[in-house]
Amino acid sequence: MVQPTTDDRAGAIDEIAVAVNSVDTATLDAIAQDIAEAKVIAAYAGGREGLVMRGLVMRLFHAGMDAHYIGEMTCPAAGPGDLVILSCGPGNISTVQALAGVAKKAGAKILYLTAQPDESPADLADRVVVINAQTMANDGGSAAVLPMGSGYEIAMFVMVDLITNRVRGLRQESPELMRARHTNLE
16 A cells, blocks of 8 residues: 655656656547537536536637536537547446447447546447546556546546647637636626
8 A cells, every 4th residue: 555655746746747648649639620520519427537527518618619518407419410528537437338328329429538448438439538547447556646546537637628729729719719708607
């Protein structure tokens, strides 16, 4: 068992950097292109990954996209021309599997983020993005500083903003226009 040290910040930053850098620039560009071409984007992940996906939906909305979080009452039906973005770091979670099946049957394109590409529902996805980070699927006896799937989740958070910047660039959206779409009801 790894005991926390009084200063384990460098190890935590290293874990996140390795995970972020495990997804190359060409893949980030391809994801942004998939998003920019979609009519509607619907995203989902469970737990803390779900919080990151909600952040992605918010940023894509700010970038002028028709983006929704699956499970909210305003999320429309998915179909051809739409993109369903799912994340399941440890892979093989029943809710994500079910949503991938529904999206595939409806004809939507599926973008799947995971650290376990050999686990279902990667086999249903049009694009599988592997984030090389510890998750709950592989944290037993690990020397990682961050607990459970934190490295994966934090890396995802960084990557969704990098992706949003690329989408904004493809759509030629200015930072001022993004800010103008931010809610004033806070």
